Amino acid sequence: MKLDVVIQNALSVLNSLQLSSLTVRVYANGYIAIKKYLLNSNISEYTQDAMDMYVSYQQGRLEKGKIKVKQYRFIRRVAYTLYECQQTGSISGLPIKRSRDFSNLHFQNLYSSFFPLLERELAPKTIQTMKTYVYGFLIYLETKDIQTIKEISAKVIQSYIIDFASKRENPDLGNFVYALRKFWKYLNEAGKTELDAEYVIQKPAVHRKKVMPYFSKSQTDEILSAAKGEGVKKKRDYAMMALAANTGLRFVDISNLKLTDIDWSPTR
Known part of the structure; x- marks a missing residue:
């Protein structure tokens, strides 16, 4: 049986199974890929040998890392459904579209x-x-x-x-x-309920932990190194930055410090 006829028959079967239009479209794209590959190989009929050749080609792509395992499995499934439809006129094992029925x-x-x-x-x-x-x-x-x-x-x-x-x-x-x-x-x-649920039907609050901006250790070291130098102002700046880096004090707190606020004993 010619490849075009096989594909048309398979698509007709898929549509009869009440699958979603998206599922049918995905399978149709898979069938088109099979057709393109076989025509490039001068093959116009879909035999088991043709199917095996196509699946082997895709397996090679999998081994080379060109496609993922999940993709390969689906491609293989598409190839098998096409051959199954040609042999039996039906396709088995596909999910049927869920009906919108209620027990209530x-x-x-x-x-x-x-x-x-x-x-x-x-x-x-x-x-x-x-x-x-x-x-x-x-x-x-x-x-x-x-x-x-x-x-x-x-x-x-x-x-x-x-x-x-x-x-x-x-x-x-x-x-x-x-x-x-x-x-x-x-x-x-419609008078089915008097409950005003507008205040309830809201997006649930998402609690996000606020992370304050900070310097990495290497960035802190660079800043302290740049502040080092001779002179009273340089030493003052370095002392303030060192206090901020090592104690977590804010600069406003550091600037308000007095000499008597610091324990200058050698062991401290």
């Missing part, structure tokens, strides 16, 4: 009725992102055995926001908070 019919109805209201107001991509966040919120409520929106307290919402932020390295808190606020506003306007 009340939550299902709210979810289904909310998003059509946004179609005139927001872009499709924005709505898709919001669906992910609202879906996650409602699933969280199910895990807490909450049956209706009226059972939700401010503490429950706050706990979910903290839980969401803590489980992700770089959470998109701006869009996340926007989605929850939008959904909660809808619930208020």
Whole structure:
């Protein structure tokens, strides 16, 4: 079977599996890479030998450090799915797109009725992102055995926001908070709850430790060396800098020191 036909059949199968458009596009790019490699090798049919040759080529790239192990495994998977589709007409072992179903019919109805209201107001991509966040919120409520929106307290919402932020390295808190606020506003306007959650649905505070600027030891040594010299002023400057470097005193405190404030005994 010709390579172009094999690729078209494989893409049709992928689309029938309800995979996300991004997943299908990634596989399509992988198939195009296979086609380009084989055509450069004057091969127009996708046989097992052709697949093995392509996989061996990619393994060589892996051994030379041109691609990573994760990339190689995916490339190999793409090559195998193309051959599997040619032989059986199907592709096995791929993740099926998760359906937006709830065990709680009340939550299902709210979810289904909310998003059509946004179609005139927001872009499709924005709505898709919001669906992910609202879906996650409602699933969280199910895990807490909450049956209706009226059972939700401010503490429950706050706990979910903290839980969401803590489980992700770089959470998109701006869009996340926007989605929850939008959904909660809808619930208020629809009379599903009287709880005003605007003050709760906030980005969780991130505690950052303030690090004061400082000189490294080598920089401090350079400064002290530059201050050394003969004369009263030079000695004064060096003494002030040495005190600052070794005691941590501020210059304003050092300038206010008197000779009697310093213990001049030789053992000190």
